[in-house]
Amino acid sequence: MKKKFMALLLGTSLALAACGGDDESETSSDLNEASTEEVVINGVNVKQIYNQKCSSCHGGNLEGGFGPQLSTIGTSLSKEDIMSVIENGQGQMPKGIISGDESAAVSEWLASMK
Template identity: 40%
Template sequence: MKKKLLTILIGSAFVMGLAACGGGDDKGGGDTASDAAEIFDQNCSSCHGGNLQGGMGPNLTKVGSRYSQDEIRNIIKNGKGAMPKNVIEGDDADEVAKWLAAKK
């Protein structure tokens, strides 16, 4: 009985954590790095950390040295590992991908 309850609690916490990775319908207003940072903060920082340091999601401080802008955009669109797909969409996703690709 205790194992079942613990499994349910851990599973619920995991689902709630994934739900926190998405959300936020606020849109950035332009092509500036501050807009991309704001979009990231609203949609991604709960998993990747406010300073890109990682947490439930991986560290992104040097993600641009591992992935190109197109590869980052593809990860945002299709998800990867525990990351759900389409956390950010459209121009916002392009803006964040460009911003993250510059992190080297």
Template identity: 35%
Template sequence: MKKLLYGLLCFAFLGFLSACGGGNDKAEQDTGTTENNQANDQAGDEGTADGQAADETTPAADTGEAESKFQQSCSACHGADLVSGTAPDLNAIGSKYSKEEILGIIENGGATMPAGLLKGADAEAVAAWLAEKK
């Protein structure tokens, strides 16, 4: 009986760990695409007379990508709606922390949040998106 209980406990623990840390494989696959998009954006800026016009359309795409990255890596704990998870609510996080502070939490972890669930441009995009939540 103890072995069965121990086995179930281990299985539940592994399920919890995989739910909170999920999405890293997808993020690694998307890195090449993100780098290609950034290179194309830079080339577009240099090749156009009005580089700002190309930059003005970028935030809408970044917002959608940031929300997508949040859904993949963070929503299991924080909730898809930013409030229904077991981790702290993020619906008004921008009124408490700046973009840089949020980025620091994403990169370095928090009280119970593991570090490095998102990295680089993905972490920066999600931090900027969350900083707008006031």
């Protein structure tokens, strides 16, 4: 349990370190504009899946909340790393919230957040 917590803490620290500086407000406004657009990857509407299953912890604009912010997660984690966290859980995040094609599509989308 301690190892999982430390991994979550390290991952969150890396994500927070990557998003500092003046670009933060620009990233936030870009996400706000994109939040109304539909994003479909391999036939999966990732925005819909994210809003239904992820936004309550990670925020509607990837800004974080109970869970870490994800607006720049692609700078520190690969698609495969993100998919592993989604499917296997990490820290407070339970495993299997989404799986299969949905997990792959959301992971690809989040990996593009840089």
